[in-house]
Amino acid sequence: MRKPLWKNIKNKMEMKDSSVWMMICIILIGLFFFVMAAPNLQPQSYEIEEFTEAQETIYSPVTIEDQKETESKIQRAVQAVDEQYTISDQITQDRMEYINEIFDAAEKINQMEADGKGEKSETERLSEYESLLGNEITKNVNTETLATILSAEAEELLEAKQFLLEHTREIMTSGVKSSNLRQKEIEFNRNVVYSPFSDSLKDALSELGSFFIVENSFFDAEKTAEERRKAASNVDPVMIRAGETLVESGDMITSEIYEDLLLVGVLKNERNLLPYIGLGLLILILSGLLYLEWLNQRDWDKKTVFTIFIISIGAVSTMKIFSYFDTNELRLFLAVPAATGVMVIKWLINDRFAIILAIIYSVMAAILFNFHMPGFLNVEAGLYMLFSQLTGIYLFQNMRDRGEMVKVGLGILVVNVLTILFFTLISFTPIDWRELFTLIGFGFGGAFFTSVLTLGLMPFFETGLNILSESKLLSLANPNHPLLRKILVEAPGTYHHSVMVANLSEAACEAVGANGLLARVAAYYHDLGKTVNPRYFIENQMGEKNPHDLLQPEQSAKIIINHPYDGAYLLREHKMPKEITDIAEQHHGQSLLKFFYYKAKEADDEVKQSQYRYPGPKPQTKEAAIVFICDSVEAAVRSMNQPSVEKLEEVVKSIIHDKLIDGQLSECPLTFQNLNQIEIAVCELLKGIFHSRIKYPDQAVAAKEEN
Incomplete structure (x- = not known):
């Protein structure tokens, strides 16, 4: 039996060792964060003069x-x-109406004469013709031209009208400016020259052309200004890109190159140390936050510390790699699988610590994705990472259900898309749908890779860091495991007892939301220590004489008390998971061996109770406490001759009450509600196990009456 003093010394040494490792981890993480973020604070400075090499x-x-x-x-x-x-359609229409008016009036005069309304002299006909025309025409068209039109044959007159309408409309529609009016008149006259009309009519048409062809295209200041604004808006800004070569080695520093160097801020003669001091203060705050949260955690070991270190390095390194390819236009930070690290942390440690790390990683993202612009924090990247990580932490509940990762991925995708829409809608810029769908695609990629990487990293931590997982528990539950075979062969009664305890423990754990599989597997191994002296435990005596009858009570007590610690020793020798070893060591807590204690007390009233108590520790987890309770319940029920429903419920309630009063459950997280749920679950299972052997009250009475 291991001495309590040695155990206390060992626990203190382990706590001190874990504290040292944690401090080293925090310092290394802080230094790594500083190294990653430092290049983003300010550009490299050069002492360069104009017109030098x-x-x-x-x-x-x-x-x-x-x-x-x-x-x-x-x-x-x-x-x-x-x-x-701007071409005036109204002027064009007016000219067309003048043409129609001139020729329609001539046709009317000719028609009146053809109808026999009296012959008139050419002068009278011309006078009557002019009276039918408007003042604008008579003022601008001479009498000789009108006389020629009036004297033309009807067929020729119709052709001339069509000629004027067609060519005048063509010229006017193309626009006649003051600067090209003469050119348009020449163009019209050229068409007249090559027309099939008589020379006199051609002269008349040329004269009319001078009247019909007028300026109808006028300078539009507003339209010109609008076109110039469009041209200006279509000009892409001249950008100097991060990483763009400003000057090659050996080239001359011209005025233009010097202005570019000055613009990007690399011509400072002195490096500014203030940003580095500011970054150091930020890293100090983040490290302090990490340390304070560590103080609130109960249990730490090297594996946990190493896990935090690896995940923190990996998370920030991933963001740094993405930042190398990111630009302000691309916004590649949306594709970062940000929630992977904190989801693994929640699975391995707890959600509170995962939330703290999510905040720290988000702050680092705001610095790393500042596009190498000194003094700029990318708030969008920080908020996006924070929302994505918090969603993953909240939705990630049960790693044993691999299908749950699909739900987690969909949840992260929804939050990613909503965050992207939020950033887009508050930007006060027109929505570019193509760009928006590209950003949503990045958000989808981030959610997808988060799910894939989380599933991919789980086996790594399970194997590399010896993390207890569902698959590992299932392999340990195999009856062909060497230690289970050892129990079955060397202590068959104990094996049967362990199987019964496992059934009860799993049912109780499921009732209170604890890890039922862990409790089942731990129950298989909890009495491994009995294989050291199997005949000294009643379930393995098989009708043989009890060897305790030949021993003193203190000798018997020593053998019985040793078995949890012998079992824990064997489990550690076989590199079994710490969680199972702890449950084996804690499954009797600091309980009193009442039988041997009272037997010794009969011989000596001054016997010390501490000599007949297990050294502990008391159960520290829900699973350990449940195995502790179910172990006592199974042993008590097995010793009953004719178990009934009432007796089973009474025994279970009595055992839980005794353990509670004795203070054996004071260090585990079980609540009174949990104890009630455990009682109900255990009783229900026991009723099923002993169903065929139970005589219910009504049945017992009926059987008695028949006899």
């Missing part, structure tokens, strides 16, 4: 607009825009 190739540390060059480009685009003119 560049000693090395210089790249732009930031993405920035060259406003001077952009303005020059806009001016060139504006100057290239032609003046805009």
Whole structure:
């Protein structure tokens, strides 16, 4: 039996060892964060003068607009825009009406004469013709031209009318400006020259053309300004991209290159240390937050510390890699599988610690995705990472159900899309649907890779860090496991007892939301220590004489008390998971061996109770406490001759009450409600097991009456 003093010393050494490892972990994480974030604080500075030779190739540390060059480009685009003119359709229509008026009036005069309304002289006919025309025509068209039109044959007159309408409309529709009016008149006269009309009629048509062809296209200042605005808006800003080569080694620093170097901020003569001090303070705050949360945690070991270190390094490294390819336009940070690390942390540790790390990672994201622009924090990236991580932490409940990862991935996708829409709608810019769907695609990629990476990392931590998982528990539950075979062969009664305890423990755990599979497997191994002296435990005596009859009570007590610690020793020797070893060591807590204690008390009233108590520790987890209770329940029920429903319920309630009063459950997280749920679950299972052997009250009475 191990001495309590040695156990206390060992526990203190383990706590101190874990504290040292945690401090080392926090310091290393802080240093790594500083190294990752430092390049994003400010650009590299150079001492360069204009018209000198560049000693090395210089790249732009930031993405920035060259406003001077952009303005020059806009001016060139504006100057290239032609003046805009507006064609007056009303003027064109008026000219067409003048043509119709001139020829319709001539046709009317000729028609009146043809109808025999009296012959008139040419002068009278011309006078009557002019009276039918408007003042605008008579003022601008001479009498000789009108006389020629009036004297033309009807067929020729119709052809002339069609000729004028067609060519005048064509010229006027194309637009007649003051600058090209003469050119349009020449064009019209050229058409007249090649027409089939008589020379006198051609002269008349040329004269009419001078009247019909007038300016109808006027300078439009508003339209010109609008076109120039469009040209200016279509000019892409001249950007100096992060990573763009500003000057090659050996090239001359011209005025233009010097202005670019000045613009991107690499011509500072002194490096500013203030940003590094600020980053150091931020890292100190984040490290302090991590340390304070560590103080609130109960149990730490090297595996847990190493897990936090690996995940933190991996999470920040992933963001750093994505930041190398990200730009302000691309926004690749939306595709980062941000929730993977904190989901693994929740699974391995707890959700509270995962939330703290989610906040820390989000702050780092705001720095790492600042597009190498000193003094800029990408709040969008920080909020996006935080929302995505918190969603993963909240939805990730049960790793044993692999299908749940699909639900978690869908939940993260919904939150990612809503966050992207939030950023888009508050930007006060027109929605570019193509760009929006691209960003949503990034959000989908982040959610998808979060699910895939989380599933992929689980086996790594299970195997590499010896993490207890469902698959590992199932392999340990195999009856062919060497230790289970050892129990079955060397202590068959104990094996049967362990199987019964396992059934009861699993049912009780499921009732209170604990890990039923862990409790079942731990129950299989909890009495492994009995294989050291199997004949000293009643379930293995098989009708043989009880060897305790030949021993003193204190000797018997020592053998019985040793079995939890012998079992824990064997489990550690076989590299069994710590959770199972702890349950084996705690499954009797600090209980009193009442039988041997009272037997010893009969011989000596001054016997100390502490000599007949297990050294502990008391159960520390729900699973350990449930195995502790079910172990006593199974032993008590097995000793009953004729179990009934009432007796079973009485025994279960009595055992739980005694353990509670004795203070054996004071260090486990079970509540009174949990104890009530355990009692109900255990009783229901026992009723099923002993159903065929139970005589219910009514049945017993009926049987008695028949006899």
